[in-house]
Amino acid sequence: MESFKWSFGILFSRMVRLPSMDGKVALVPWADMLNHSCDVETFLDYDKQSKGIVFTTDRPYQPGEQVFISYGKKSNGELLLSYGFVTREGANPSDSVELSLSLKKSDGSYKEKLELLKKYGLSGSQCFPIRITGWPLELMAYAYLAVSPSSMRGQFEKMAAAASNKITSTKDFKYPEIEEQALQFILDSCESSMSKYNKFLQASGSLDLDVTSPKQLNRRLFLKQLAVDLCTSERRILYRAQYILRRQLRDMRDGELRAFKLFDGVRNFFK
Template identity: 30%
Template structure:
């Protein structure tokens, strides 16, 4: 492979070597001193794997172009890789790159059910289950709509579902993405450069030159001879690292949980609420990332304030022309939002197959040996549960502060709630007869009257008292 890389114009081969490292496995090592920012490697455009290169191939190109609306970028690249691997002649350089690729991957779609159980309840668990089914469906579509129509190009014995999964993981784990000046993005695989492993401790140091089409690797920090050379994939949580790249970073500071917020179109005042969401940069279905640094983003509260708004809350927004997404609409609305969040977080945490304390014990006792699939899955579960616990605590703190403020504002020793709907509000109307209960409005008072009638008559002040 090295001679082909030299002949292809790759610059920097004499300063790097393939080596096995204890923690990361196969990677690239430095043969000399590098200063941070110094160019380490240049991979020319001609040997990059891109969709455009696949389209330019004289054999497979026309077929792929005819299907470009039906094929994703990942599918196109995966099929191109399998095509090159299947050829018995020609494509000598590209085949050498394919031969140097790993024969198997450890991303979560290859986990057994038992291994995946270590992160039961996590988003990775759900996504992996869905992804496995999606891959089967996509493969069936490819066989029926593409492979079977061109068996001379796609011999089914070399394009099995296992081959397809392997090629997809090759793309997911080794491709690089770059934004271009025209606003479009490009996804590519770069021979030799794809052997660089990830480290969060180096600066992002890979760059794409849109004018030449070449890929550059710079030193993300100072290196000495013998050091492993890294690139930085970005701030990626463990659930995504394991799904796409097949590894995790213990105690990953970038761990997150993607919270999906959804409102059905049939909900009351949906169109009015949808406009409010759009004005806040959201939509009726919004996925918001909770993180260790920001476990309860403002956008979650913005969404739910609108979702939980009743007719009177919406009237307040219209009357006062306030930005309902940025501030409390009413005490009752905010309490309902926070109570719903707390309950949701409790339910999400309850659904994890193994709670965080037990997982910590199991990892410490070696029940999940380091580096195994189950060990990686357990670390994903730990990270997501930590984020959700922080989010729940944040919501509980906000609710406690709100109810404390309400007690001070109202002069009552406990939160003032509507006797009918239990909403909390600073201003509630007293029952005019008994003066013993409060309501948030006339509607609640009427709705509660049958239940309240007996108490009201018993406690109401007696009329007709004799004046002294």
């Protein structure tokens, strides 16, 4: 089993995908020592003319300057899982955090919604990626479905299909009548997830690392730091999402309040 773990780790941390060969993977000695940077577009590929692996850079380098390569547009979680490291906080534009959304079992249309989600390969509890720049339409579609009343039953299937990215057109895919409820639903899910991150980070300062071997202790500390770095990075994305959601909800509610006051003023004028 130890040999298998070692082999598995070597393969997944050092394999190179070759675009010109339909994404086939290869182990390329020395090339796998190149470090990753989120700021470069350099890559490795097979060159038919030279019959070898060619390293193409996106800019000139000076003698003695470290040359970086891109491991792909991956989140910090993917980088940690595949390569064993996390970029510094805020340095990865492709970073994301998985947000879990769930249908409410108390919903009178729960079974109907669940069946439609299953039809499109989804479940009653589904994860979607949130990036620092926002979230995908699929997440919003799932939120629409989760909060939609039974009177919108005719739209359930369209929402479920959109949540699975299986609709041909996303034009005009918006439901203003439940927009506020959908945003609040996403915000509640963010806050629930945030509490788990805060709990872990608070507890991480008091984890029991009492081990007999100094080497084992160093490894435990290293892994603990990686976990803390990852959670800090993902929590930052959730903070940003919460800020955007709260601002959108505030603007919507302020607009509704102004409209109500205007309507009330007009009504009083004609009394």
